Amino acid sequence: MAEGKKKKKIDGAENEIFASCDFASLGLHPALCDQLRDRMGFEAPTLVQAQAIPVILSGRHVLVNAATGTGKTVTYLAPVIHQLQKYEQRIQRSDGTFALVIVPTHELCMQVYEILQKLLHRFHWIVPGYIMGGEKRSKEKARLRKGISILVATPGRLLDHLKHTSSFIHMNLRWIIFDEADRILELGFGKEIEEILDILGSRPHVSESKDAEFVRQNLLLSATLNEKVNHLANISLENPVMIGLDDAKTQASSKQVTLLDNAIETLENSGKAPVTPNAEYKLPAQLNQRYVKVPCGSRLVVLLSVLKKLFTGEASQKIVVFFSTCDAVDFHHALISQFHGLSTFVSHTETRELFVKCNILRLHGNMKHEDRVKAFNAFKSEKSALLLSTDVSARGLDFPKVRCIIQYDSPGEATEYVHRVGRTARLGEKGDSLLFLQPIEVDYLEELKKHGVMLTEYPLVKLLDGFPTKQLRSRKFVSVEMHPWVLDLQKSLESVILSDMKIKKSAQNAFCSWVRAYSAHRGELKGIFMVKKLHLGHVAKSFALKEQPSLVGRSVQKKHTEKRKRTHKVKEGLKKKRKMVNNEEGD
Numbered sequence: 001m002a003e004g005k006k007k008k009k010i011d012g013a014e015n016e017i018f019a020s021c022d023f024a025s026l027g028l029h030p031a032l033c034d035q036l037r038d039r040m041g042f043e044a045p046t047l048v049q050a051q052a053i054p055v056i057l058s059g060r061h062v063l064v065n066a067a068t069g070t071g072k073t074v075t076y077l078a079p080v081i082h083q084l085q086k087y088e089q090r091i092q093r094s095d096g097t098f099a100l101v102i103v104p105t106h107e108l109c110m111q112v113y114e115i116l117q118k119l120l121h122r123f124h125w126i127v128p129g130y131i132m133g134g135e136k137r138s139k140e141k142a143r144l145r146k147g148i149s150i151l152v153a154t155p156g157r158l159l160d161h162l163k164h165t166s167s168f169i170h171m172n173l174r175w176i177i178f179d180e181a182d183r184i185l186e187l188g189f190g191k192e193i194e195e196i197l198d199i200l201g202s203r204p205h206v207s208e209s210k211d212a213e214f215v216r217q218n219l220l221l222s223a224t225l226n227e228k229v230n231h232l233a234n235i236s237l238e239n240p241v242m243i244g245l246d247d248a249k250t251q252a253s254s255k256q257v258t259l260l261d262n263a264i265e266t267l268e269n270s271g272k273a274p275v276t277p278n279a280e281y282k283l284p285a286q287l288n289q290r291y292v293k294v295p296c297g298s299r300l301v302v303l304l305s306v307l308k309k310l311f312t313g314e315a316s317q318k319i320v321v322f323f324s325t326c327d328a329v330d331f332h333h334a335l336i337s338q339f340h341g342l343s344t345f346v347s348h349t350e351t352r353e354l355f356v357k358c359n360i361l362r363l364h365g366n367m368k369h370e371d372r373v374k375a376f377n378a379f380k381s382e383k384s385a386l387l388l389s390t391d392v393s394a395r396g397l398d399f400p401k402v403r404c405i406i407q408y409d410s411p412g413e414a415t416e417y418v419h420r421v422g423r424t425a426r427l428g429e430k431g432d433s434l435l436f437l438q439p440i441e442v443d444y445l446e447e448l449k450k451h452g453v454m455l456t457e458y459p460l461v462k463l464l465d466g467f468p469t470k471q472l473r474s475r476k477f478v479s480v481e482m483h484p485w486v487l488d489l490q491k492s493l494e495s496v497i498l499s500d501m502k503i504k505k506s507a508q509n510a511f512c513s514w515v516r517a518y519s520a521h522r523g524e525l526k527g528i529f530m531v532k533k534l535h536l537g538h539v540a541k542s543f544a545l546k547e548q549p550s551l552v553g554r555s556v557q558k559k560h561t562e563k564r565k566r567t568h569k570v571k572e573g574l575k576k577k578r579k580m581v582n583n584e585e586g587d
């Protein structure tokens with residue numbers, strides 16, 4: 001939370017974060033403005049808030065596209081609260097739900113709910129609430145029966161209650177908001193969303209329950225929009241105002257965006273979302289983006305070396321490492337939490353210390369709900385910690401002061417790259433990101449370039465040369481794989497695996513699911529991340545496994561074929577595949 005943050009300018013006016021106006025001038029109620037200032041520490045609106053809030057207050061449907069960490073949550077919550085507190089007759093719990101916020105993950109659900117609670121402090125008659133997979137249905141039913149004015153929900157659980165909880169009153173529903181709209185669809189919840197919109201009678205031209213006084217207003221928000229959002233926009237928004245979709249227009253207007261008419265006039269579009277396949281994504285200008293080219297077999301050693309360097313250089317810092325599967329998160333968490341470094345080289349006292357000295361947390365969709373909540377809260381409040389995670393953390397989560405994002409397993413779609421790196425460099429803060437690529441994967445940089453994302457190379461050899469080794473070093477450049485530090489560290493890692501059956505099993509599981517996830521890349525990315533180009537022996541090495549690659553490889557291939565056959569039978573193949581990797585998002 002960027003509480004008490006001052007106005008900030010980065011590299012000139014175009015990267016200005018805050019607008020030169022105050023919340024009151026946007027038309028918000030004074031008590032809400034006090035709340036934003038006193039409780040949240042927000043002195044001025046961000047640019048997107050200044051642009052969008054007046055438009056949302058006008059009642060129009062809106063599609064908002066703004067960079068990660070620019071304050072989109074308050075952009076939609078503040079106008080909704082403003083309108084609800086304005087009702088002549090105070091709304092009551094028995095009136096049921098007035099606003100619905102649909103989000104893709106449990107963590108984002110909790111986060112939005114917490115912000116809501118803070119914003120509603122002075123408006124005690126407006127009741128916030130949440131429903132999401134993992135929670136007890138019976139408790140949620142009881143809360144819905146009592147009445148929730150603003151409800152935050154994941155799509156699967158929401159649909160469940162819409163169908164089976166008769167005491168869920170939604171006849172007064174006025175707002176439906178999709179936060180991280182594209183992710184909800186990517187997770188395969190398109191059908192659920194259509195069903196939800198049908199049940200709520202909220203599709204344009206379908207709804208007959210509209211009267212002049214009580215019009216529906218739907219909002220869609222994301223830092224990245226893709227073709228899927230076009231579809232959602234078409235089925236849920238009616239003649240929407242687009243905010244942030246046309247850079248030239250929005251930047252030109254960003255200085256005097258406080259007037260509603262001006263904002264609508266300047267930003268209004270035809271009503272069809274102009275999303276092109278190669279749309280440029282907005283990234284925080286102050287984000288330092290790099291990639292490191294690492295041969296497959298040396299990946300684990302390089303990851304640990306980078307982490308060691310980062311945590312040694314700056315003892316107090318927060319780093320997130322993204323993996324493609326839950327098993328990979330579990331394995332690396334277990335390994336890093338017990339690895340003490342080079343067994344034959346460091347002194348006795350040193351070996352007692354962890355190789356990467358920090359609090360190590362993990363977060364993924366296969367964890368128990370309570371453990372997810374614990375990890376999420378811990379990483380939020382820690383001053384220094386390492387979070388190992390799947391993409392369950394990639395969207396919308398606002399962990400304060402994250403210094404660096406490491407994408408150890410590549411993200412796939414460029415949109416996912418943007419959201420992962422968006423966990424750092426929020427609201428004008430500094431941030432670094434590092435993308436791991438194997439030499440056979442470097443074409444991925446071209447893929448990112450198509451979306452205006454440019455990375456510079458990380459000096460890997462310099463990093464490796466900075467570590468001590470037993471062997472005398474020749475002056476000549478040796479390959480990364482043959483670097484003495486890499487050889488020594490790899491040996492030590494392999495000895496940990498050899499001496500502990502439990503962690504060995506975890507490494508094998510992680511290896512198998514990693515290969516499965518690798519083969520699940522879709523579309524053009526299949527041509528970059530090709531399983532057949534992988535050397536499975538080297539992949540095994542990257543899990544510190546010494547096993548013959550063919551043994552593990554065969555079982556993986558067999559499992560993979562079986563899985564494919566099963567998946568074919570399931571209608572919604574995409575949903576299945578994504579859940580295999582990330583599990584339980586959106587339910």
Ligand SMILES: Nc1ncnc2c1ncn2[C@@H]1O[C@H](COP(=O)(O)OP(=O)(O)OP(=O)(O)O)[C@@H](O)[C@H]1O
Pocket residue numbers: 001002003005041042043044045046049066067068069070071072073074222223395396397398422423426427
């Ligand atoms: N006007 C403001 N002044 C100061 N801080 C703000 C303001 N508005 C939002 N913030 C803070 O900025 C941070 C980012 O906000 P938020 O999470 O809403 O961004 P976002 O655009 O939704 O990001 P993402 O695309 O990653 O979901 C939060 O810590 C929030 O508290």
